[in-house]
Amino acid sequence: MTNTEKKGCIEAVNLCKLFPQAGRKPLEVLKDCSLTVEPGKLNVLIGTSGCGKSTLANILAGYDCPSSGEIMMDGKPLNGPGSDRLMVFQETALWPWMTVMENVIFGPTVRGEMSKKEAREEATRILELVGLQDFRDKYPAQLSGGMQRRAELARALINNPKVMIMDEPFRGLDDLTRELMQEYYLKIFEESHCTTLFITTELEEAIFLADRILIMTFLPGQIKKVIDVDLPRPRDYRVLTSKRYLEIKGETLECLLEEGRKCFGDECNIANSMVDEFRRQANDVCDR
Amino acid sequence: MDTNLILPVIIISAFSIWIFYHRQKKLAVILGISTSEQIKKTLTSQRFWLLILGFALTIGFWYAAVYWLPFKAFHRLPGPDEVVIEWLSRDPYYGISIYTKEYYVHIIYSFYRATTAFLLATVLGVPFGLLMGWSRRFYEYSFPLVEMIRPIPPLAWVPLSILMLPGVEPAVIFVTFLVAFFVTALNTLLGVQSIDQAYFRAARCLGASSKEILYDVVIPGSLPYIFTGLQIAMGAAWFSLVAGEMIAAQYGLGYLIWQGYSLVKYPTIIIGMVTLGFIGYGSSVAIRYVGKKLMAWREQELGGGAGVTHGE
Numbered sequence: 001m002t003n004t005e006k007k008g009c010i011e012a013v014n015l016c017k018l019f020p021q022a023g024r025k026p027l028e029v030l031k032d033c034s035l036t037v038e039p040g041k042l043n044v045l046i047g048t049s050g051c052g053k054s055t056l057a058n059i060l061a062g063y064d065c066p067s068s069g070e071i072m073m074d075g076k077p078l079n080g081p082g083s084d085r086l087m088v089f090q091e092t093a094l095w096p097w098m099t100v101m102e103n104v105i106f107g108p109t110v111r112g113e114m115s116k117k118e119a120r121e122e123a124t125r126i127l128e129l130v131g132l133q134d135f136r137d138k139y140p141a142q143l144s145g146g147m148q149r150r151a152e153l154a155r156a157l158i159n160n161p162k163v164m165i166m167d168e169p170f171r172g173l174d175d176l177t178r179e180l181m182q183e184y185y186l187k188i189f190e191e192s193h194c195t196t197l198f199i200t201t202e203l204e205e206a207i208f209l210a211d212r213i214l215i216m217t218f219l220p221g222q223i224k225k226v227i228d229v230d231l232p233r234p235r236d237y238r239v240l241t242s243k244r245y246l247e248i249k250g251e252t253l254e255c256l257l258e259e260g261r262k263c264f265g266d267e268c269n270i271a272n273s274m275v276d277e278f279r280r281q282a283n284d285v286c287d288r
Numbered sequence: 289m290d291t292n293l294i295l296p297v298i299i300i301s302a303f304s305i306w307i308f309y310h311r312q313k314k315l316a317v318i319l320g321i322s323t324s325e326q327i328k329k330t331l332t333s334q335r336f337w338l339l340i341l342g343f344a345l346t347i348g349f350w351y352a353a354v355y356w357l358p359f360k361a362f363h364r365l366p367g368p369d370e371v372v373i374e375w376l377s378r379d380p381y382y383g384i385s386i387y388t389k390e391y392y393v394h395i396i397y398s399f400y401r402a403t404t405a406f407l408l409a410t411v412l413g414v415p416f417g418l419l420m421g422w423s424r425r426f427y428e429y430s431f432p433l434v435e436m437i438r439p440i441p442p443l444a445w446v447p448l449s450i451l452m453l454p455g456v457e458p459a460v461i462f463v464t465f466l467v468a469f470f471v472t473a474l475n476t477l478l479g480v481q482s483i484d485q486a487y488f489r490a491a492r493c494l495g496a497s498s499k500e501i502l503y504d505v506v507i508p509g510s511l512p513y514i515f516t517g518l519q520i521a522m523g524a525a526w527f528s529l530v531a532g533e534m535i536a537a538q539y540g541l542g543y544l545i546w547q548g549y550s551l552v553k554y555p556t557i558i559i560g561m562v563t564l565g566f567i568g569y570g571s572s573v574a575i576r577y578v579g580k581k582l583m584a585w586r587e588q589e590l591g592g593g594a595g596v597t598h599g600e
Binding site: 097159 | 586
């Protein structure tokens with residue numbers, strides 16, 4: 001893939017998003033939220049649940065409109081969804097009435113970019129990359145959860161998008177499957193270096209995958225801090241025990257816990273002591 | 289047989305030829321019968337005996353109620369023995385049995401009317417429902433209207449349709465069609481509405497045009513509901529057909545039943561009813577079979593993902 005030429009840099013400036021609430025003043029989900037998705041990098045957006053990560057992702061993908069603010073891709077304003085920014089969803093959106101192969105070749109054939117035959121060849125290559133070559137004629141319901149996510153990844157990858165937006169793609173998978181998926185995914189990313197915005201709530205997943213971590217505040221959502229992850233690539237699980245990893249983890253955790261405390265509310269003593277406990281653990285990690 | 293019967297005969301022959309083109313095993317599956325190697329398994333299964341027990345209890349109660357029990361309401365009815373003897377008789381006392389031509393003329397008339405109405409309802413109702421689900425504007429126009437017209441019972445349409453249509457035959461078919469049409473259209477609409485928004489979002493995002501979304505998402509996505517609708521529509525069609533035939537027809541099972549009542553041929557009533565039961569069951573099975581063929585993906589889904597043999 002020729003990802004050095006294509007950029008896929010998304011810049012969002014002062015995004016606001018209000019959700020109207022019956023009888024109350026509108027809920028401010030995003031307020032003056034500015035961020036940059038750097039090209040060719042794996043940008044990970046992390047935040048507590050309910051802080052507006054999915055809203056932000058939907059806006060960047062073009063499925064939702066911001067109440068105010070601007071989004072530019074490679075210097076041009078964006079409006080509406082497009083196949084240059086593909087989103088992989090929390091829940092699997094593979095069409096259950098098509099086989100894995102039919103699902104994967106759908107994009108390039110409906111846009112008329114490839115003939116059915118070319119698309120099949122390309123799909124075969126990509127399915128091999130995600131380890132599904134033996135399952136291409138199965139229906140999604142015949143695959144396990146992890147395989148469905150990989151099929152979905154393949155369906156997005158074949159379009160050679162400038163930007164991939166992945167909204168908690170590994171949520172709901174069991175721990176082992178999740179770890180295997182992360183390794184698969186890293187392998188694919190390190191080969192393609194396709195600009196990615198990866199959304200997650202899992203700290204370890206974030207650090208393991210990311211080039212940059214964008215930490216989001218609790219409502220209203222803003223980017224609180226950007227942390228560069230300078231762990232060497234290609235990465236594998238050994239990185240999880242390195243000193244640098246633990247330092248980054250401590251820094252990120254500190255930042256997340258501040259938001260966590262906000263989201264629990266200051267009055268709640270149990271939550272406060274829980275957050276203190278987290279903080280103590282975080283310090284231990286840093287001291288080691 | 290008069291010339292009116294040519295079309296029904298063609299339909300029935302085509303149906304029979306279609307069945308016999310399938311291998312014997314498939315035929316067995318269609319009809320729900322087991323082949324020889326499966327007979328032993330069937331005979332030892334609990335399901336089979338429960339089925340037999342259900343029938344036996346019902347028929348036993350019928351027999352007892354007519355001959356032994358002090359239920360006045362049942363004493364004017366023929367017993368099951370009388371009905372079966374009449375039904376299988378070469379020389380039936382009341383004129384209708386499996387050996388008389390008239391019996392089949394009634395069946396063919398009813399079958400022809402129900403099939404015509406059902407096919408019309410499918411051909412018009414499915415696109416109508418798809419359109420309602422597909423276009424917001426069309427939905428706003430048509431849905432309130434449909435909801436207004438739908439509750440009018442089929443029999444209320446009989447006078448109007450006889451007035452407006454040339455002859456009794458189209459009128460009966462129209463009344464039958466109407467009921468099946470609404471069931472089909474509304475189930476199709478429900479099918480379109482049931483499709484997960486994520487499927488549309490994914491298709492749109494990959495660059496599919498409206499036409500491609502219609503063919504690749506809307507139609508396959510609503511098929512399960514469409515087929516449920518068709519099965520209910522078939523039932524509803526028989527229901528209103530028989531009602532229509534009782535009022536306005538010269539032939540048909542509904543007519544046969546009503547005539548049996550007027551002319552005090554009580555076993556004939558039961559023969560007509562049981563025949564309707566068999567035909568209704570058969571048409572349901574046929575629709576289910578076509579549905580299964582068209583929705584292989586769903587079959588496997590319901591099969592609990594038996595295809596997964598490799599672990600993650």
